[in-house]
Each structure stands twice: as C-alpha cells, then as structure tokens.
Amino acid sequence: MSAGVLKLSRDDRPILIAALFIVVILIAGTGYTLSRFGSAPLLSPNYLLQQLQIGAFLGIVAAGAMIVILISQIDLSVPWTLAAAAMMATSVGGGWAIPVGLAVGIGVGIINGLGVAYLRVPSMIFTLGVNAVMRGLMVANTGGFAPQTSATDLMRTLASAHWFGIPAALYVWIGVSLLVAIMLQRTLLGRYIYAIGNKEAAAYLAGVNTRAVTVVCFAISGLMAGLAGVLLAGYSQKAYQGMGDAYLLPAIAAVVIGGTNILGGRGRYLGTLVGVILIVLLNSVLSIMAMPEAGRQVIYGGVIILMLLVYGRGERVTS
Numbered sequence: 001m002s003a004g005v006l007k008l009s010r011d012d013r014p015i016l017i018a019a020l021f022i023v024v025i026l027i028a029g030t031g032y033t034l035s036r037f038g039s040a041p042l043l044s045p046n047y048l049l050q051q052l053q054i055g056a057f058l059g060i061v062a063a064g065a066m067i068v069i070l071i072s073q074i075d076l077s078v079p080w081t082l083a084a085a086a087m088m089a090t091s092v093g094g095g096w097a098i099p100v101g102l103a104v105g106i107g108v109g110i111i112n113g114l115g116v117a118y119l120r121v122p123s124m125i126f127t128l129g130v131n132a133v134m135r136g137l138m139v140a141n142t143g144g145f146a147p148q149t150s151a152t153d154l155m156r157t158l159a160s161a162h163w164f165g166i167p168a169a170l171y172v173w174i175g176v177s178l179l180v181a182i183m184l185q186r187t188l189l190g191r192y193i194y195a196i197g198n199k200e201a202a203a204y205l206a207g208v209n210t211r212a213v214t215v216v217c218f219a220i221s222g223l224m225a226g227l228a229g230v231l232l233a234g235y236s237q238k239a240y241q242g243m244g245d246a247y248l249l250p251a252i253a254a255v256v257i258g259g260t261n262i263l264g265g266r267g268r269y270l271g272t273l274v275g276v277i278l279i280v281l282l283n284s285v286l287s288i289m290a291m292p293e294a295g296r297q298v299i300y301g302g303v304i305i306l307m308l309l310v311y312g313r314g315e316r317v318t319s
Helices: 012-037 045-070 078-092 094-117 123-142 153-160 168-186 188-198 200-205 210-236 245-257 269-288 293-312
Strands: none
Touching (some): 012 269, 045 078, 045 188, 045 245, 078 094, 078 123, 094 123, 094 153, 153 168, 153 210, 168 269, 188 200, 188 210, 200 210, 245 293
C-alpha cells in the first residue's frame, strides 16, 4: 500500500485519535467493571443503545455548537435556551408544545446573531448575557419553583419510545446529523460558513453577506438547543430549572475533540459525532466509577483547554 494511501489528512487525524480513545475507554471500563462487579455492561448492545439514546440530546446540542464555532464564534446561552424551550413547551402543552419549544430556541438564536453580527458585541459576552436574561425570565415565570407541568405524549414518544428496537431519539439525532452534514458539505451556506471561519473580512470582500450568515448560524444553534430541550423534557417527562447546565461544556468538548478548530474555519461533522460518542462513554465510565460532577467538569474543561492549545497553534486553512 502506498504512503499516500496511509497518510491521513489533518482533518482525519483527530477523528482517528478520538475513535482510538473510544476503544481505550471501552477496554478500560470493561476491565474495571469485570474486576469490581464481575460483569461487562459496557459491551452489552442494550446498554450501548441506552447510552446512544442519552447521547442523542448531547449530539443535537453539539451540532448547533459546531456550526457557531466554525464561524469563529461561541454560544454560551445554550443552557437556558434549552431549559426555556423545555419549560415553555411543557407549559403550553398540546399540539403547540413542540413548535413553541423550537420557536423559543430559534428566537433566542436570532437575538444572539443580531447582537454579534450587527451590534458587534463579542459572542462570548453577548450570549452569556442572553443566557442570564433567559434564566431570569424563566425563574420569574415560575416564581422560583419547579414548573408544575408535564411533557406531552408526542414529546415522550420522540424521546423515550423504541422503533424496531432502536430509541426514537436516535432517529431524531440521525436526521439532524444528515441535515447538518449535507448543509456543511453540499450547500452554498456551508461554504460561506467555512469561508467566514477562515477569514471573515476576505469572505465579505468576496461578496458573502457575513452578517446574515452569522445570524443564521446562531439561529440554527438556538434551534438545536430548543430541540434538545423538547426531547430532554420528554425523556424526563417534565421540564425543570437548570436542565441545560450539564450540556454546555460537554457539547463544546465533543466538537473540539472531533477536530473542529476552536478558532473556526475547519472541521468535519463526522468528528463531532465521534466526539459525542467519546464524551458519552467517558461520562458513563466516570459514573460507574462514582466520579463526582465537579470532577467531570474539570475533565471537560481540561480537554477544551488542551485542544485550544493544539489547534490554536495550527495553521488555518486559507483555500
């Protein structure tokens, strides 16, 4: 086999490394459970499907996070966008529950996009402020108590049902993944996203409406957070305050682990998929080992810092 065939592109290398880490996690987790409990649940098909079902919520959030990161921005409003979408969907109920939840996500995303694109406020600051505003609005809406509402039957079906032995949430994640992959690789919007991430000024001079694309990207991120919130409420059978807090760092970690440049302009959606699976399995093993939540957040933050150092020193794609 020629050296050219064996040589991996710089986009393929992080995906391969993440896949190898998945194998290492499975082996290490299996060894730990065998020595501690005398069984190997990590290798059970039912257990793996259950983990993928849980991972579907994170995967949908990560899809939106990746699109924003590709244009050299970041969305820190995900936690309370997700929670607000879930809380409003369960409050409305009936046939309008899911549309209202998705509309909340899109609305917050558009506000983020307008603030970043037209007001030129740094995305880290603006989206963090929007997250605080959404938190305040939801706390005021509920009076500081847990919402006394429940998910609709359709929300529970999409999140918890099994079709042909496969969790329904996994079908939703697959659908989202196909749409995002096609958008990034086969559409004009996808090319604009990569161009803006590489050099926004150059993209603008080439005729790209960079502000409109930025708004669209944040709207998609908000939509993904809203969809994840609706599904998570269906899985939990209710909405609750702070339900999105556990998804921000893992989603960003999954994106950067999969090889997306944290500074924008480069990354493949396949890498994000692999990164999500790695994070889910890592979280599962840490749960089996009774790792506290604080320790998990330290690990996620450490991964992001490490990948920022690695990719921050890399050369950006200029073509």
